[in-house]
Amino acid sequence: MPNNVLVAYGTTNGSTARIAEVIAEVLRKDGMTAEALPARSVTSVEPYDAVIVGGGLYAGRWHKDARRFVRRHHTALAERPLWFFSSGPLDASASERDIPPVPGVHRAMVRLGAEGHVTFGGCLEEGAKGFIARKIVASGKGGDFRDFEQIERWAARTAGEIAGASAVR
Numbered sequence: 777m778p779n780n781v782l783v784a785y786g787t788t789n790g791s792t793a794r795i796a797e798v799i800a801e802v803l804r805k806d807g808m809t810a811e812a813l814p815a816r817s818v819t820s821v822e823p824y825d826a827v828i829v830g831g832g833l834y835a836g837r838w839h840k841d842a843r844r845f846v847r848r849h850h851t852a853l854a855e856r857p858l859w860f861f862s863s864g865p866l867d868a869s870a871s872e873r874d875i876p877p878v879p880g881v882h883r884a885m886v887r888l889g890a891e892g893h894v895t896f897g898g899c900l901e902e903g904a905k906g907f908i909a910r911k912i913v914a915s916g917k918g919g920d921f922r923d924f925e926q927i928e929r930w931a932a933r934t935a936g937e938i939a940g941a942s943a944v945r
């Protein structure tokens with residue numbers, strides 16, 4: 777199966793990286809070749825048959841590494857099956873309902889013809905970088921709201937869609 781998938785992520789505190797790694801693990805279990813890499817470290821997406829891009833949400837926007845990644849690789853991404861995910865809400869809302877992409881991510885989806893998007897819960901814990909992050913944690917509003925069953929389910933469904941998209945191409 778010629779499915780070589782890149783899961784590129786933008787993270788400040790590492791929680792989106794872990795989500796990307798879990799997605800790549802599920803794809804590999806499904807027989808694909810998949811690697812999770814920091815978006816800023818990717819120089820070319822040409823070797824990949826499909827791409828998943830994820831970013832932590834900061835002040836209503838995707839992490840800057842994810843934003844720059846989709847700008848930098850615009851042409852190659854538009855030619856490939858492409859999915860997005862975001863990670864942010866510090867409550868159970870992302871497990872309970874579908875949270876639409878923030879406006880900037882929605883615009884990128886339309887521009888690049890992305891197949892889909894999902895919002896996963898976020899994580900903010902002791903040791904997070906930044907004044908506001910530490911304030912949130914100190915006020916008791918942090919925590920780990922990543923739902924790994926939801927993440928694995930989404931990854932398995934997306935694996936099926938990637939296989940279908942490759943068959944059509």
Ligand SMILES: Cc1cc2nc3c(=O)[nH]c(=O)nc-3n(C[C@H](O)[C@H](O)[C@H](O)COP(=O)(O)O)c2cc1C
Nearest residue numbers: 787788789790791792832833835836864865898899
């Ligand atoms: C300064 C700051 C701003 C944030 N803004 C948002 C936001 O606008 N929407 C949201 O859902 N989560 C927001 N969050 C929560 C983060 O998205 C969440 O902690 C996420 O898991 C961070 O990902 P990372 O660990 O990969 O950097 C914010 C967190 C911080 C510290």
